[in-house]
Every structure is written in C-alpha cells, then in structure tokens.
Amino acid sequence: MARHFDSEGARKYDHRIRKVMPGYEVLHGLARSLLRLDLKERAHLLIVGAGTGMEVVHLGPVLGSVSFAAVNIMREWLRAILSGLV
Numbered sequence: 001m002a003r004h005f006d007s008e009g010a011r012k013y014d015h016r017i018r019k020v021m022p023g024y025e026v027l028h029g030l031a032r033s034l035l036r037l038d039l040k041e042r043a044h045l046l047i048v049g050a051g052t053g054m055e056v057v058h059l060g061p062v063l064g065s066v067s068f069a070a071v072n073i074m075r076e077w078l079r080a081i082l083s084g085l086v
Contacts, residue, residue: 010052010080028058041065049073053081 018024035045043066047055050070060068072078 006076007080007083010074010077013077014052014054028054031055032059032062035059035063035066039063039066043067044069047071050078050081052077056081 039045043063045059045063045066045068047053047068047070050056050072051074053070056068056070059066070078070081
C-alpha cells in the first residue's frame with residue numbers, strides 16, 4: 001500500500017491540509033451552519049470520501065441527533081479514525 005494511504009498518511013493529511021487549503025476550517029463552519037438550518041432532527045448523513053473524518057468531528061457535536069455513515073476507499077484512513085489516531 002502506498003505510504004500516503006496508511007495511518008501515518010492520515011495524520012499528516014490533517015496537519016497539511018490546513019496549510020495548503022486556506023479556509024479549510026471555514027468550510028466546515030459553513031457546512032455546520034447550513035445543515036443546522038435545513039436538517040430534520042433525526043437526519044442521516046452519508047459522508048462519501050470521508051478521508052480522515054473531519055466532517056463528523058466538526059458536525060457531530062452540534063448535530064447531536066444526526067447519525068453519520070462515513071465511506072472511504074482508503075481503509076487505513078477509516079481505521080485511523082476509529083482507533084483515534086487522527
């Protein structure tokens with residue numbers, strides 16, 4: 001497996017993305033605000049291409065009654081999320 005798709009790659013991605021993509025955190029805040037306005041109380045969200053799961057990390061606490069399903073082709077990254085490595 002390519003090095004950038006393993007658990008260490010997932011950790012590095014979360015640190016690097018904030019440097020190379022200005023507004024990364026702002027996008028999550030915008031999504032949070034829009035979803036709070038439009039979601040029903042017991043909504044289900046599917047995150048496709050979940051990467052390291054930052055959508056769930058940022059949205060979960062404020063959308064408490066919403067359930068999430070995260071899908072990613074990089075199995076190691078999902079394992080990193082579940083094991084708390086990221």
